[in-house]
Amino acid sequence: MLQVKTPVDAIKIIKESFKGSISATEILPLHACMGRVLACDIHADQNVPNFNRSSVDGYAVRAADTFGCSDSMSAIVKLRGVVNMGEGAMFSIAPGECAYVPTGGAIPDGADAVVMLEYTESYGGGEIGILKPAAPGNNMVYIGDDVFPGKTVLKRGRVVRPEDIGALAALGICEVSVVRKPVVGILSTGDELVEVSETPSAGQVRDVNSSMLYAAVQSFGGEPVCLGIVRDGYVRLRNALNAALESCDMVLISGGSSVGQMDSTCAVIDERGKLLLHGIAMKPGKPTIVGNVDGKPVFGLPGHPLAAHFVAKVFVKPLIEQMLCCSTRNCSVKAVLTEAVSANHGREQYSGAILFDKDGVTYVEPVHSKSGLISTLAGCDGYFVVPRDCEGYAKGTEIEVII
Amino acid sequence: MLQVKTPVDAIKIIKESFKGSISATEILPLHACMGRVLACDIHADQNVPNFNRSSVDGYAVRAADTFGCSDSMSAIVKLRGVVNMGEGAMFSIAPGECAYVPTGGAIPDGADAVVMLEYTESYGGGEIGILKPAAPGNNMVYIGDDVFPGKTVLKRGRVVRPEDIGALAALGICEVSVVRKPVVGILSTGDELVEVSETPSAGQVRDVNSSMLYAAVQSFGGEPVCLGIVRDGYVRLRNALNAALESCDMVLISGGSSVGQMDSTCAVIDERGKLLLHGIAMKPGKPTIVGNVDGKPVFGLPGHPLAAHFVAKVFVKPLIEQMLCCSTRNCSVKAVLTEAVSANHGREQYSGAILFDKDGVTYVEPVHSKSGLISTLAGCDGYFVVPRDCEGYAKGTEIEVII
Numbered sequence: 085m086l087q088v089k090t091p092v093d094a095i096k097i098i099k100e101s102f103k104g105s106i107s108a109t110e111i112l113p114l115h116a117c118m119g120r121v122l123a124c125d126i127h128a129d130q131n132v133p134n135f136n137r138s139s140v141d142g143y144a145v146r147a148a149d150t151f152g153c154s155d156s157m158s159a160i161v162k163l164r165g166v167v168n169m170g171e172g173a174m175f176s177i178a179p180g181e182c183a184y185v186p187t188g189g190a191i192p193d194g195a196d197a198v199v200m201l202e203y204t205e206s207y208g209g210g211e212i213g214i215l216k217p218a219a220p221g222n223n224m225v226y227i228g229d230d231v232f233p234g235k236t237v238l239k240r241g242r243v244v245r246p247e248d249i250g251a252l253a254a255l256g257i258c259e260v261s262v263v264r265k266p267v268v269g270i271l272s273t274g275d276e277l278v279e280v281s282e283t284p285s286a287g288q289v290r291d292v293n294s295s296m297l298y299a300a301v302q303s304f305g306g307e308p309v310c311l312g313i314v315r316d317g318y319v320r321l322r323n324a325l326n327a328a329l330e331s332c333d334m335v336l337i338s339g340g341s342s343v344g345q346m347d348s349t350c351a352v353i354d355e356r357g358k359l360l361l362h363g364i365a366m367k368p369g370k371p372t373i374v375g376n377v378d379g380k381p382v383f384g385l386p387g388h389p390l391a392a393h394f395v396a397k398v399f400v401k402p403l404i405e406q407m408l409c410c411s412t413r414n415c416s417v418k419a420v421l422t423e424a425v426s427a428n429h430g431r432e433q434y435s436g437a438i439l440f441d442k443d444g445v446t447y448v449e450p451v452h453s454k455s456g457l458i459s460t461l462a463g464c465d466g467y468f469v470v471p472r473d474c475e476g477y478a479k480g481t482e483i484e485v486i487i
Numbered sequence: 488m489l490q491v492k493t494p495v496d497a498i499k500i501i502k503e504s505f506k507g508s509i510s511a512t513e514i515l516p517l518h519a520c521m522g523r524v525l526a527c528d529i530h531a532d533q534n535v536p537n538f539n540r541s542s543v544d545g546y547a548v549r550a551a552d553t554f555g556c557s558d559s560m561s562a563i564v565k566l567r568g569v570v571n572m573g574e575g576a577m578f579s580i581a582p583g584e585c586a587y588v589p590t591g592g593a594i595p596d597g598a599d600a601v602v603m604l605e606y607t608e609s610y611g612g613g614e615i616g617i618l619k620p621a622a623p624g625n626n627m628v629y630i631g632d633d634v635f636p637g638k639t640v641l642k643r644g645r646v647v648r649p650e651d652i653g654a655l656a657a658l659g660i661c662e663v664s665v666v667r668k669p670v671v672g673i674l675s676t677g678d679e680l681v682e683v684s685e686t687p688s689a690g691q692v693r694d695v696n697s698s699m700l701y702a703a704v705q706s707f708g709g710e711p712v713c714l715g716i717v718r719d720g721y722v723r724l725r726n727a728l729n730a731a732l733e734s735c736d737m738v739l740i741s742g743g744s745s746v747g748q749m750d751s752t753c754a755v756i757d758e759r760g761k762l763l764l765h766g767i768a769m770k771p772g773k774p775t776i777v778g779n780v781d782g783k784p785v786f787g788l789p790g791h792p793l794a795a796h797f798v799a800k801v802f803v804k805p806l807i808e809q810m811l812c813c814s815t816r817n818c819s820v821k822a823v824l825t826e827a828v829s830a831n832h833g834r835e836q837y838s839g840a841i842l843f844d845k846d847g848v849t850y851v852e853p854v855h856s857k858s859g860l861i862s863t864l865a866g867c868d869g870y871f872v873v874p875r876d877c878e879g880y881a882k883g884t885e886i887e888v889i890i
Binding site: 114117118132133134135167168169170171173187188189190235237238239242245246247249251252256257274275276281282283284285286287289290291292295296297298299300303316345387388389413415417436439459460461462463487 | 517518520521531535536537538540542570571572573574575576589590591592593633634638640641642645647648649650651652653654655656657659660661677678679680683684685686687688689690691692693694695696697698699700701702703705706719747748790791792796816818820839842862863864865866867868890
């Protein structure tokens with residue numbers, strides 16, 4: 085009989101058990117990569133820019149020609165020509181010469197600095213007065229300043245953001261190798277469940293968890309598959325799990341918090357695989373089961389939507405990220421409790437939270453719930469955790485709220 | 488000639504100018520609503536649960552029958568029957584009787600509390616001993632405890648999360664009215680631009696901004712449309728903008744930071760609409776143009792990808808959210824600078840940042856960039872801002888990094 089584990093230990097066990105799985109990859113067009121995980125490092129194989137560019141509108145000069153000049157005593161250089169956008173310079177700059185270059189334009193050979201238009205005067209007849217000395221390199225972006233061949237631009241495991249897509253575009257990369265999303269099968273068990281589209285009779289409730297976990301898995305970066313409602317009973321559950329494991333990388337079985345139902349889930353996992361966890365010291369979420377079947381994780385989540393929600397956030401999410409070879413940082417906000425929170429169950433307590441700002445201070449209002457009440461989570465801004473050895477927090481305490 | 492505005496003033500002007508636009512809505516199936524914005528309040532029209540439910544495995548009793556009992560002196564009640572999952576109770580409980588109810592099962596009439604299995608003993612012959620007194624309501628979830636008719640479950644403007652989908656599923660809501668995503672047309676201007684799939688010749692660069700802004704607009708909640716590269720010139724730009732405005736709610740024109748190009752963008756906006764902003768006191772991002780054409784926002788973003796990126800984040804994002812009738816809270820992290828940062832331009836300075844944890848402290852490494860270098864943003868974890876009146880921060884200063 086497995087002992088109830090703390091959430092910290094449970095996460096360790098889960099991550100260790102599924103460490104070795106090789107993640108599949110796929111090639112996607114650049115525009116489809118937002119939020120996907122890079123499957124390998126990206127190295128530049130070219131210079132960007134591949135020509136010396138001006139970063140201002142101005143005159144490309146030889147810096148030496150401008151030394152000592154000032155507002156009152158300009159250095160005079162002769163306009164050799166104008167560089168057009170999109171073309172290389174058709175000429176080079178000899179001593180005493182300059183070229184007009186627009187922002188982003190190519191700098192002619194011979195020039196080693198650009199003077200901003202604002203620091204010049206045109207005297208007519210091709211004569212340009214420089215009013216401020218230039219140092220070599222001023223207002224120039226050199227070949228390869230952005231990226232050069234061999235430079236690592238992005239690393240494997242990076243979750244692609246718009247800026248990253250810009251970097252890949254700059255390199256001319258139109259197709260990217262990303263980690264394939266783990267396919268997560270979602271089963272709801274229970275004789276009391278009916279589809280969301282149906283009206284429950286006495287004793288029946290709608291299958292909330294399928295819809296909620298489907299969306300949660302999407303948000304974690306997985307590819308959810310709804311496998312429907314399975315009626316209570318060892319044989320039905322075993323058959324459903326076997327079928328799911330044929331095409332899924334992970335299976336979530338929600339429901340089954342009653343003694344009989346949990347026994348079925350444990351028995352089904354035990355028969356084909358290995359039970360890793362049976363009970364986690366968290367509230368809500370204690371009746372959580374985790375197993376390894378054919379190297380794939382199978383979760384037995386509580387039937388109560390609130391509990392299933394927290395267990396998925398705390399345990400399924402990090403595992404999906406591990407399978408994606410990436411990790412994300414939880415966002416949190418410090419906020420002041422508007423009322424006392426009591427705990428003292430010997431379990432970590434998870435609670436929904438509503439945030440609001442008043443007079444420059446961020447406040448957090450804990451959301452009260454009886455076990456199983458999804459409406460108490462709807463409309464929340466985040467959640468907070470009371471550690472197991474803590475009896476609660478007083479009103480006015482500043483706590484960390486995870487968003 | 489419009490004066491350069493501070494970012495704070497610029498956001499005010501932008502939001503005020505486009506305040507009155509009515510947002511279109513659309514109906515989506517529940518599973519497609521993740522991340523979408525609710526177009527109207529959701530009120531419950533039914534009770535959830537619609538029967539009194541047990542939240543534990545145990546015996547439904549009349550609390551009065553259990554008063555005064557204990558481990559050593561149990562209260563004995565007679566087992567009237569068992570409630571099955573998914574069925575209403577087929578009987579009611581008279582004084583001195585109890586019923587076995589699984590977690591989530593329906594509680595028979597007459598019972599007003601449930602005693603956990605752990606606090607009972609079976610003596611055989613249908614006699615159950617209660618070892619712990621029950622108070623009325625113990626371990627019960629009453630009809631309507633979760634939601635009751637008229638209760639507001641979610642508000643208009645809510646960005647839908649998995650928990651919210653659970654709440655909607657509990658109500659049997661299979662289709663949801665959400666705010667339609669604003670269609671954002673993306674134009675890149677410049678004779679120096681070539682498509683991402685091409686190899687640039689001397690003086691040419693790839694069109695990075697189209698790809699980057701496409702992904703950025705997606706991340707802001709908009710629906711981006713790539714309208715391609717437009718060569719320099721007033722007439723071409725005017726025609727492209729006119730065409731874009733036929734089908735888009737907003738247009739982003741990137742490129743055009745040289746004097747000539749900016750003049751074209753301003754002139755095109757002025758001809759049909761009204762110029763609102765010409766220059767923002769931020770670095771990078773100063774050469775930013777914003778206009779109102781036929782009630783639609785038109786942005787002239789800098790051509791430099793780094794600048795375009797920041798301007799989009801700081802100005803386009805809040806405007807898209809305003810059009811979606813929602814607002815999001817920026818996530819930030821306090822971190823310690825690994826090196827000094829100098830500023831002092833009279834402009835707000837935006838800088839990419841890399842975060843790392845060491846010995847329990849979160850550090851931030853500023854990313855250095857010359858104007859236009861996208862690779863300096865690739866791989867960043869977030870950014871920070873140095874206010875305009877600040878000359879910089881010393882190494883070791885704790886700053887706020889926006890993720």
